Amino acid sequence: MPETDAARVAATRDRLVTPEEATRLAELFRLLGDPTRARLLYALLEAGELCVCDLADAVEVSDTAVSHALRLLRTAGIVASRRAGRTVYYRLADAHVRMLLDLSREHLKETG
Amino acid sequence: MPETDAARVAATRDRLVTPEEATRLAELFRLLGDPTRARLLYALLEAGELCVCDLADAVEVSDTAVSHALRLLRTAGIVASRRAGRTVYYRLADAHVRMLLDLSREHLKETG
């Protein structure tokens, strides 16, 4: 170890997110980290609520691919669904997700 | 198409993030979406600034793996580095990244 003070490192390790929490956080980010899923989420951010076939249309991906993608997002609690007849409407699950999507767009705008 | 109004879908597609922007956003999230990288970032969030070997120590991953991970994060502008002698100190690149990490932790806390 170089001129770093070991106390700070130890303290950092203690306050640190646990490996388990980090894994869950990574899992959350990983789900946002796919072009198709990201586009779906930003479509929902704009539209509020859309059904599978409209999402497929908006993002230009097959219904099947969208369905697969939405299942992952739903299971993770990132989107929520509502059934109306035979169509299922999806929306962002909560305000945190919306803020997360907004904030990252900001980051991209300013970082270039 | 079901009972959806096509106008809203079209409008959504227009306001939508472009496929290119979505790809860049996904790329950003994808980089956060790995347990090792996530732990590195949260370590930096707590500590402010740490060198490679301390990060490896805190996250309990080989120096090499940390180095590889940091290169991806640095290239993407998520972390920044500062050299002092032969050690290189890393820190989170900007406030947006910090907020992003904070916000996601909130999401996890409340969503369970």
Added chain:
DNA sequence: TGCACATATGAACACCTCTTCAGATGTTGT
């Protein structure tokens, strides 16, 4: 009941990613 529609699911394959290993680069102190 039967058909059309919207969505969901499972298997399979091509593709990408992360880690490790071996070695290179750059830096400090003697």
Added chain:
DNA sequence: ACAACATCTGAAGAGGTGTTCATATGTGCA
């Protein structure tokens, strides 16, 4: 210049991921 150290890099293999295809489920309407 040399040795010790901190970090970086490239190649390669194990493992994981997203799409597609075929098919299943569930719903509304005649």
